[in-house]
Amino acid sequence: MNLTLKVWRQESPNDKGNIETYEAKDIPAEASFLEMLDIVNEEIIVAGGDPIHFDHDCREGICGACSLTINGVPHSKENGITTCQVHMRKFRDGDTIWIEPFRARAFPIVKDLVTDRASFDRIIASGGYISVRTGSAVDANSLPVNFEDASESFNAAACIGCGACVAACKNASAMLFVGAKAAHLNLLPQGEPEKDKRVLGMVRQMDAEGFGNCTNQYECEAVCPKEISTDVIAKLNRDYATAATREAVE
Amino acid sequence: MNSLGKSLCRFWHSSIGKKIVVALTGAMLILFLLGHVVGNLLVFAGREAMNDYAEFLLHMMHGTGIWVARIGLLVALVLHIVATVSLVRQNRAARDVDYSCKETVQASKSSRIMIWSGLTVLAFVIFHILHFTVRVDSGLANLHDPANPDRHDTFGMVVAGFQNPLVVLFYIVGISLLCSHLSHGIASVFQTLGWRSKKVAGPEKKLGWAIAILLWLGFLSIPVATMMGCLGDPPKIHAAVEEPAKAE
Known part of the structure; x- marks a missing residue:
């Protein structure tokens, strides 16, 4: 599937930050949300850009490291799961997905989607x-x-x-x-x-x-x-x- | 400052402490509203019942009762507003950069407009006090009970006060927002005071809605009934209102 991503990019804690648009092409439906970001990052790296930084660890839904606010909802609209357990089959080809960090003054942004909790x-x-x-x-x-x-x-x-x-x-x-x-x-x-x-x-x-x-x-x-x-x-x-x-x- | 003073100060400055102040003062104001609507509904029992009730309130505890109630309510209202405004300011500061894409999952509409419904209700309460308590309109202030000219005609004041459709419209808007505020506020009192659990959350939410709807019906029945002419003959009321002007 092909998707349009609206991703929050912020160079450093003191940078103002802004939303940037990326085209995610040929994403397999069985990929997890974080794997989708991995695929997009590989393309960014090949093109010589700075990959999108995001938190992740176990990718099994048990550690609490992954974050991301997906289309305005932390961990997406799926009930009772973490971002790493969200799969691309829940989205439709052509969708636009907004990806932002967990926003709070007490969670300062380190870089892009990575927050200091x-x-x-x-x-x-x-x-x-x-x-x-x-x-x-x-x-x-x-x-x-x-x-x-x-x-x-x-x-x-x-x-x-x-x-x-x-x-x-x-x-x-x-x-x-x-x-x-x-x-x-x-x-x-x-x-x-x-x-x-x-x-x-x-x-x-x-x-x-x-x-x-x-x-x-x-x-x-x-x-x-x-x-x-x-x-x-x-x-x-x-x-x-x-x-x-x-x-x-x- | 002694240790009790320090503890009270810390309680007030804590997030939960301030919310408990909001809940307790809110509960006091809800109890007042329940008493107020029951008393006001005496207007349907006729002029004598309404004026007897108003006289009872004025002379309760040799005239001190009403001032104790007024001061108590004023203190509760001021604390409710000051604590809420302080909490709202903290809440806004807690997210310095907002989301570009925002989505609400389950928060009710009433819960999302609490500060705005509350501030509009405050404006309504000020208008209501000037209208029927302070009686800035001398026509309403100078009404006398035909059966007992020594006392104020509260019944006549209510009927005369609701002859203006714009006033009635403002009451409808004010009371509706008050009830929206209460539909979330009453259930919140239970949660903030720690009296909510999954077992009782449903009944508490229903109780909040039931009280809000009953208050809405009770309070608005009076201006609507007056506009429909159910509370007597408006021309007589107008004559009574206009009497002082003629005398001048």
Whole structure:
């Protein structure tokens, strides 16, 4: 199939950047979206140009490295998958495809479609961990966890930290990411003792990074490749209110 | 500043803290609107019922009740607006370069115009207070209850106040935007206060829509019924409005 690509090109973090048009010719329908970009890049390199830079790693939909906002939707309109799992058979011959980076002030562009998502790492470093040694694997039944909490924690833990939630939110809010990472630990007995410190630390770091605020439109949930529910945002709101109240009283 | 002051300051400056302020003040304003519409619907029970209700509000707790309510509502409204405007400014700063190709997946139209519906409702509220509370129109301010000339004729004021089609049109626009605002706002209160989960999200969303629709019907029934002549004889009301001018 032949496609027209409208791709965001930006030489460096301080460059203004602009959309450039490329013709992608003879793209096999079975190619993945990233393979399609590989093919286009080979042609650009042969012609002596600078290839399109984009993030990628496992190409199996599990690492969270790939990004790209495809036709205005992070990871494309396909539900529950990452960009590397999008295949060209979902497009039609002659289509025009807009390819932009995950846009947020807290995700500065490094080059072209590559963004620096280290702000997520700093949020994790501010509380997204358990600071005691939990030991080696113990008997599964020695520390009881009820089924609902275990399920919710497991679902939240599926977050791969790709940043699509931020990219989709009109406010560039990171509430789904922070909510998932906090809920993952807060729901378990190992994470419960540091719950207040964790929530206060992570939310304050999230604000300091310059992410926006959740306005409950749930675009994040719609594009999340791991289909994490916005229930984790409600839980984060509740946990933050409780932690802030305890902090004020103590 | 003591530790409590510091904590409150940190709460206000946090994204979630400010959103909780918006949710709590929004909830207060929703409760007021529910009470306001029920009271206003007494207009359909006739002049005496409406004027008794207005007199009760004015003299509640020896006249202090209405001022406690007014100050409380004003504080809630100001906090709601200040916190929201601050959040919107932060939100706009959070994406310095916008997408060239934008697509919405599931956000409702009401949720996407919250700041604009809210600011239009603010303009409407100012007009409404000047219209029926401050009564900048002396014709509406000088109406007297025919059965008890010592008290203001609130019923007559409502009927006279809705004789102008442009005023009625502004009320229709203002109330419609208010209800659009609430259709998203009520469900958002539950989410922001942490009372939403997949199990209750559906009923909460329906509750938001139900309250918004009931308020829309309740508030707009009054100007529409007045325009249709269901609340009495407009000429008599006009005569009452024009009386002070004749006296001059």
